[in-house]
Amino acid sequence: MTQGFRVFRVADKVRESEIITSFYLEPTDGAPVWTVKPGQYLTLRVPNAEGTILKTYSVSCDASEARHHRITVKREAGTNGAPDGIGSSWLHDRIEIGDEIDIAAPRGTFYLNEDSSRPVLLLSGGVGLTPLVSMLHRLQASGRDVYFLHACENGQVHALRDEVLSCENDRTRPLFVYRAPSGADRDAGLFHAEGMIDKAFLQTHVPIGDYDAYICGPTPFMAAMYQLLLELGVRKSQIAYEFFGKATTLEALVEKPAAVAPSKAASRAAPTIQALTFLTDPDAWAADDSAAETVAETALKNTTAPNGDVTFRKSGASAEWDGSAGSLLELAENAGLNPDFSCRAGICNTCKCGLIAGEVEYFEDPLIPPEAGQVLICCARPKGAVVLDI
Ligand SMILES: Cc1cc2nc3c(=O)[nH]c(=O)nc-3n(C[C@H](O)[C@H](O)[C@H](O)COP(=O)(O)OP(=O)(O)OC[C@H]3O[C@@H](n4cnc5c(N)ncnc54)[C@H](O)[C@@H]3O)c2cc1C
Numbered sequence: 001m002t003q004g005f006r007v008f009r010v011a012d013k014v015r016e017s018e019i020i021t022s023f024y025l026e027p028t029d030g031a032p033v034w035t036v037k038p039g040q041y042l043t044l045r046v047p048n049a050e051g052t053i054l055k056t057y058s059v060s061c062d063a064s065e066a067r068h069h070r071i072t073v074k075r076e077a078g079t080n081g082a083p084d085g086i087g088s089s090w091l092h093d094r095i096e097i098g099d100e101i102d103i104a105a106p107r108g109t110f111y112l113n114e115d116s117s118r119p120v121l122l123l124s125g126g127v128g129l130t131p132l133v134s135m136l137h138r139l140q141a142s143g144r145d146v147y148f149l150h151a152c153e154n155g156q157v158h159a160l161r162d163e164v165l166s167c168e169n170d171r172t173r174p175l176f177v178y179r180a181p182s183g184a185d186r187d188a189g190l191f192h193a194e195g196m197i198d199k200a201f202l203q204t205h206v207p208i209g210d211y212d213a214y215i216c217g218p219t220p221f222m223a224a225m226y227q228l229l230l231e232l233g234v235r236k237s238q239i240a241y242e243f244f245g246k247a248t249t250l251e252a253l254v255e256k257p258a259a260v261a262p263s264k265a266a267s268r269a270a271p272t273i274q275a276l277t278f279l280t281d282p283d284a285w286a287a288d289d290s291a292a293e294t295v296a297e298t299a300l301k302n303t304t305a306p307n308g309d310v311t312f313r314k315s316g317a318s319a320e321w322d323g324s325a326g327s328l329l330e331l332a333e334n335a336g337l338n339p340d341f342s343c344r345a346g347i348c349n350t351c352k353c354g355l356i357a358g359e360v361e362y363f364e365d366p367l368i369p370p371e372a373g374q375v376l377i378c379c380a381r382p383k384g385a386v387v388l389d390i
């Protein structure tokens with residue numbers, strides 16, 4: 001996979017709702033657009049006061065689209081005097097048709113499992129629909145039954161409604177749930193149900209069974225959907241989900257408190273979040289079901305990581321690498337440490353720390369490789385004994 005940045009020109013800018021806008025991005029180098037798996041995201045270089053920062057946006061169009069990629073971005077307005085979101089307001093307010101943007105190749109493991117023939121449940125809240133719309137397009141030729149359930153506030157903020165509806169057919173059923181519809185929404189019949197997606201709604205509209213489910217949206221929405229699906233008998237290994245915010249790792253405290261509590265001792269998540277009955281390994285399939293191998297598990301198996309001791313020099317802690325932690329970051333957290341992190345995907349460099357001794361290998365290539373003597377611990381594993389400056 002190409003890791004570097006390429007320059008893309010904004011070929012079109014389309015307002016999708018009061019707060020959401022799409023950007024159609026065409027490469028300027030004459031080479032084809034990237035190969036994208038439906039659900040993956042692009043990384044954009046965004047100018048800020050210090051230089052540039054990186055922001056990630058899911059590809060929202062048909063991943064097979066040959067001429068452009070499309071991202072669909074919600075404007076994050078600052079509330080109570082806080083500044084507007086840097087990346088989203090730059091795109092909305094400053095970027096126009098013809099402007100050029102540096103973009104890195106598609107990444108992420110939250111993508112459609114095209115080897116499966118099971119029916120598909122796509123569950124989104126707010127702007128979280130973007131990767132699922134891309135999946136929806138790819139599924140059109142699959143012959144699989146598809147339920148596209150989308151929850152949002154009302155018709156004013158509902159993006160890509162017509163595009164999703166255009167995919168409706170005998171096998172594809174879109175359903176929209178508005179929490180607070182306006183009179184105009186009612187008059188126009190823009191939604192199928194009012195309130196929240198709950199168990200009764202799912203039982204009424206979706207013949208829940210042996211599904212592949214994909215969830216994306218605000219954290220409370222994803223938690224609620226995950227729990228509902230489990231209650232309705234969907235296997236964890238068949239539920240994939242992605243966070244648009246900080247890629248915090250959470251565990252299923254309610255379901256298996258004894259089993260998961262020790263490894264979550266170092267979680268940075270708020271206690272209320274930690275108490276949720278769902279797993280949140282970002283970009284990954286929920287991995288607590290031995291019946292099926294997950295995407296993340298497969299990736300782990302394909303890399304060799306010999307046992308070795310990992311020493312955390314600053315804190316004086318150490319831990320044995322036995323392969324049960326996915327990364328050096330996870331190993332450190334399991335050992336009770338709190339290293340900085342953000343994306344957990346090799347993009348932001350927040351987890352960068354000194355590699356005092358030993359060697360590591362990356363199971364996800366860093367977007368910007370660290371200098372010699374440094375390591376991104378969120379996407380690295382030790383090759384034998386290592387000493388980290390943590
Ligand atoms: C894998 C992935 C895919 C994604 N896909 C999409 C997508 O398809 N579409 C999409 O819209 N987003 C997507 N996101 C989210 C996106 O990457 C950004 O996080 C989002 O646009 C917000 O970034 P920003 O720079 O605009 O806001 P930031 O500058 O990061 O600010 C975030 C929020 O904090 C507030 N804030 C800023 N400073 C302060 C302060 N001092 N005090 C209090 N509040 C403050 C801002 O007002 C804003 O609401 C995705 C994220 C991930 C991880």
Ligand code: FES
Pocket residue numbers: 340341342343344345346347348349350351352376377378379
């Ligand atoms: S947490 Fe972002 S690169 Fe490691």
